[in-house]
Amino acid sequence: MPRAQIKNEKQYxxxxxxxxxxxxxxxIxxxxxGQGKKQVGHKGGKSPSYDDWKKDDLMKRAREIGIEGRSKxxxxQLVKALRNH
Incomplete structure (x- = not known):
């Protein structure tokens, strides 16, 4: 039975x-x-693409979220690992 507070149980x-x-x-x-999947998907943040980040910044972010093997x-590879995380 769907929960009352969840409007799209399948997506949830x-x-x-x-x-x-x-x-x-x-x-989400x-x-x-309420707005449709396509509209919500376009909302996203204003953060630049990982491709535009410096390697040091990518390393810092990878450390924050616990990606192993990042130092090598x-x-x-860092961009790919961050996107897949």
Missing amino acids: QKLRDKGQSKEKAAR ANASA MTKQ
């Missing part, structure tokens, strides 16, 4: 399966139910 479950927190999954599922990675 997919997000939870991908590792999103309950709060974030609910926020409810926003897309090239810039492109």
